[in-house]
Amino acid sequence: MIIGVPKEIKVREDRIAIAPQGVSFLCNDGHTVLIERSAGIGSGFSDEEYKSAGAIILNSSEDVYNKSDIIVKVKEPQPSEYRLLKKNQILLAYLHLAVEKALTKELINKKITSIAYETIQNEDGKLPLLTPMSEVAGKMSIQIAANLLENRNNGAGILLGGIAGVPAGKVLIVGTGNVGLNAAKIAIGMGANVSIADIDINRLRYVDDLFGSKVKTYVSTEANLKELVKDTDVLIGAVLIPGYKAPCIITEEMVKSMHKGSVIVDVSIDQGGIVETMDRITTLDNPTYEKYGVIHYSVANIPGSVARTSTIALTNESIKYIREVATDGIVEALKRDKALARGVNTFNGKLTNKGVAEALNLEFTELPSIIGF
Numbered sequence: 001m002i003i004g005v006p007k008e009i010k011v012r013e014d015r016i017a018i019a020p021q022g023v024s025f026l027c028n029d030g031h032t033v034l035i036e037r038s039a040g041i042g043s044g045f046s047d048e049e050y051k052s053a054g055a056i057i058l059n060s061s062e063d064v065y066n067k068s069d070i071i072v073k074v075k076e077p078q079p080s081e082y083r084l085l086k087k088n089q090i091l092l093a094y095l096h097l098a099v100e101k102a103l104t105k106e107l108i109n110k111k112i113t114s115i116a117y118e119t120i121q122n123e124d125g126k127l128p129l130l131t132p133m134s135e136v137a138g139k140m141s142i143q144i145a146a147n148l149l150e151n152r153n154n155g156a157g158i159l160l161g162g163i164a165g166v167p168a169g170k171v172l173i174v175g176t177g178n179v180g181l182n183a184a185k186i187a188i189g190m191g192a193n194v195s196i197a198d199i200d201i202n203r204l205r206y207v208d209d210l211f212g213s214k215v216k217t218y219v220s221t222e223a224n225l226k227e228l229v230k231d232t233d234v235l236i237g238a239v240l241i242p243g244y245k246a247p248c249i250i251t252e253e254m255v256k257s258m259h260k261g262s263v264i265v266d267v268s269i270d271q272g273g274i275v276e277t278m279d280r281i282t283t284l285d286n287p288t289y290e291k292y293g294v295i296h297y298s299v300a301n302i303p304g305s306v307a308r309t310s311t312i313a314l315t316n317e318s319i320k321y322i323r324e325v326a327t328d329g330i331v332e333a334l335k336r337d338k339a340l341a342r343g344v345n346t347f348n349g350k351l352t353n354k355g356v357a358e359a360l361n362l363e364f365t366e367l368p369s370i371i372g373f
Contacts, residue, residue, distance in 0.1 A: 001326040002032045004068025006061040006084075007039035010075045012284035014042025014307035015314070017072040017093070018322070020053040022315040027054030031326050036064050043311040065089075072322060074314065075301055082106045090330055092322060094118055094133070096270045096300075097345050098245045098359035105362075107346040113330055119243045119353060120321065120343035127242060128339070129321070131178050132313035134267075136303040138182025138238065141265045142171070144302070145234040146190065148263045148288065148295050155295060156261030158233050161191030168193045172228050174220060174249060174274060175238030176203040179267045181210070183236045188214050195228060225250065230257035237266035237274040243345075243355030246271040260293035270300040272359075335373045347371070 003026055005017050016039050018026075023033045033055040037047060047057050058064050065071060065084035073093035077085060079102070085091070087110045095116035097104045107114045117129035127134075142160075149155035149169065162168035171187045173180045176198040187194045188211065196207055197220040204217040218224045229235060229250065235258070239246055246268040255264070255277045266273045269281055277291045278298045287299045303310035321340050324333040334341040345353040350365040357364035 001069045002034060002067060003070045003072060003322065003326055004034045004064040005036065005039060005072050006064045006081075007036040008042075008074050008304075009061075009078055009081065010301060010304070013075055013301055013304040015074045015304050015311045016040045016043050016045065016307075017074050017311075017314070018319070019043070019311050019315040020045055020049045020055075022319040022322070023050055023053040023055045025319055025323060026326065029323060029327055032056065034058050034064050034068055036061050040311075043307040045311070070322070070326060072318075074304075074311075076100060076103055077106075085110055085112060087111055089113075090325060091115065092117065092318070092325070094129075094270075095345060097353065097356045098243065099270070099272050101360045101362075104346070104351065104356065104360060108349055108351060111349040112346060113344065113348070114346045115321070115325075115340065115343045116243075116345045116353070117318065117343065119345065119355075120339050121242060122339045129314075129317050129343075130240070130242075132317055133303045133310065134178035134240075135182045136306060136310050136313065137267045138179040139186045140302050140306065141179070141183050141236050141238075141267055142186040142190065142192075142234075144287075144297060145171070145236070145263045145265050148265075148297060149233065149261070153288075153295070154261060154290065155263060156233060156259065158261075160187070160234070169233040170231060171195070171234045171236065172197065172232040173236045173238055174198075174225070175236075175240070175268070176200070176207050177238060177240055179240070180236070180238035181207070183238060183267075184211060184215055187234075192234075195232075197225060197228065220249065226254055226257070229254045230259075232258065233262050235262070235264045235275075237264070237268045237278075239268050239274050240271065241355070243353045244271070245355075245359040246274050248274060248276050250275040252276045255294055256292045258292070258294045261295070263295045263297065265297045267302065269298040273298065331371050334367070334371060341367060341373075
């Protein structure tokens with residue numbers, strides 16, 4: 001098959017969907033890989049490296065889309081790219097369609113088979129393609145928050161780790177998935193006073209076993225969150241329900257209770273966010289806004305700011321699935337690999353992800369009823 005990798009055009013999105021080592025695998029399998037010129041520059045990969053791996057360099061995204069059977073991206077196609085998508089093409093990327101109704105309709109209308117990386121799910125419930133980006137985003141969220149607490153950023157002027165005689169800053173993490181755990185690792189490492197809240201008591205037991213007395217754990221009830229939020233310096237949103245819109249957990253009233261210069265980093269924003277006052281998605285060029293004196297950071301592609309690490313980490317996990325689709329063909333690949341099948345969001349003009357269908361109030365069709373497995 002012909003696999004196309006266009007340059008990402010989302011603001012400050014410097015990742016590329018496949019690192020050169022991934023291209024080598026695909027070319028050795030007998031496939032053709034088309035890379036848009038300079039697509040890897042932001043991740044530190046030159047066109048020459050891609051050529052050496054076996055790729056063909058094309059001058060424009062139009063050429064890449066037009067000549068490819070499979071399009072592999074990092075982030076969802078932007079509105080200016082919709083026209084480039086071909087009927088019956090296969091698309092693999094982080095799509096987050098639960099908050100992308102226009103794109104979802106475009107994929108349905110063009111009968112595109114779209115595989116959302118964030119919904120590929122193993123039998124044990126783990127999300128292999130989301131894990132590496134969640135690790136990056138979780139660790140980055142604390143770095144970002146620590147920076148935003150500085151006076152020059154209108155923060156409260158708090159050093160997250162404190163010093164002798166001055167208490168450490170308080171961090172509240174809502175959610176105990178990969179984002180939450182990695183945020184906790186960095187916050188603990190910086191010496192912060194860390195609390196984690198979740199609705200799942202078994203996950204809280206796991207956190208307690210993992211971090212011991214370095215972290216305080218709380219059941220995520222409205223009453224608990226009200227008390228915790230008003231006394232925190234940094235709030236990290238780290239809740240994910242695969243395929244579904246994120247639930248609103250932190251209300252506007254809770255945000256109003258936070259002190260001036262405190263910081264919210266809602267990593268869940270790509271699925272709609274868990275904070276009521278996170279009413280917009282920001283960009284890496286203009287990442288924050290203030291509301292009630294609280295700094296809101298709502299960038300949906302945090303890993304894009306460390307593009308090389310993120311690109312290599314993504315390729316390590318994604319190449320297996322790209323090779324399956326390219327080598328076996330889409331139907332056979334989906335029949336063989338149930339984790340991959342769970343990643344299918346649209347197929348042959350049908351919406352096949354229940355969470356997306358419920359979030360967007362669109363008709364849902366089970367994938368097995370279409371391809372027969």
